[in-house]
Amino acid sequence: MSRITLQQATTVITAAFAKAQELKLKPLGVVVLDAGGHVIAYHRQDGASTGRFQLAVGKAAGALFLGMSSRKIGDMAGERASFLSSLGPIAPSGVVPAAGGIIVVDAEGLAIGAVGISGDLSDMDEACAIAGIEAAGLRAQG
DSSP, X not given: OOSOOHHHHHHHHHHHHHHHHHXXXXXXXEEEEETTSOEEEEEEOTTOOTTHHHHHHHHHHHHXXXXXXXXXXXXXXXXXXXXXXXXXXXXXXXXXXXXXEEEEEOTTSOEEEEXXXXXXXXXHHHHHHHHHHHHTTOEEOO
């Protein structure tokens, strides 16, 4: 598989929302990007704040931009703060250094897109992203 389809993106979002409901989370925004960082699909739950789109895209696009999950980017922030702060002008969709942005890979481990979620605690956002990816029959980068 070399790309994420709209149907798969919709499944990711639906399953992520189901996981959020199961965990009783705050309202989320979920975005699915293709490998080039373009939005395939985005939904925001009722009651989610207006910044959820930008934060979700920043998590997913930042993961694609640096080739690692937004959690790993956040872990790196303490040691390389000046590096991360320099990315603003060159990262077209931003880089948000908090868990919730997961790269989706094909069978060979090549990035085919990413999922970004914002709305609750970052760990919970990430759990919903992984649940959505798995529900769509896709693979999260290890």
